Amino acid sequence: MDNSISSSLKKIKVAWRKKSNLASISQDWPNLVGEKLAQNCTPLALKGGILTIGASHPQWRQALIYTRIQLLESLRSSGHKIKDLRIQQYYPQKITKIETEKSIWDKHPSRINSTGLKICKSCQKPAPSGELLRWNKCSFCRRIELSQ
Numbered sequence: 001m002d003n004s005i006s007s008s009l010k011k012i013k014v015a016w017r018k019k020s021n022l023a024s025i026s027q028d029w030p031n032l033v034g035e036k037l038a039q040n041c042t043p044l045a046l047k048g049g050i051l052t053i054g055a056s057h058p059q060w061r062q063a064l065i066y067t068r069i070q071l072l073e074s075l076r077s078s079g080h081k082i083k084d085l086r087i088q089q090y091y092p093q094k095i096t097k098i099e100t101e102k103s104i105w106d107k108h109p110s111r112i113n114s115t116g117l118k119i120c121k122s123c124q125k126p127a128p129s130g131e132l133l134r135w136n137k138c139s140f141c142r143r144i145e146l147s148q
Ligand SMILES: [Zn+2]
Pocket: 120, 121, 122, 123, 124, 125, 127, 137, 138, 139, 140, 141, 142
């Protein structure tokens, strides 16, 4: 390796050599794994040198598994003493939000099926005729009725 490169790498390593804890890894996270991974994967825990990373989506979990060796090298060369990585699916709580029944309906046009639709008398929305026949109202209205 070229001397000037190796000495500047050394400087970077020295600058980044600090106590390896979850907070410092979280802080360096975009530098360590890259912006794109950092947005979709989060360092969750560091215990006994094993870093647990949570991925927001199965695809990102796969991406993490494929780049595991590079990630380990990146962490180590940045001065973090990581023995191994553990990768798991992680659902950030902020994603959870309460949806209105209407938005659920709007997002699920597949509910409209070949069995035919009729208008629910309670909410004036189209509903499978089977539901109306069974409960005299659509499944949404039925659910509201049951929860009362
Ligand atoms: Zn209804």
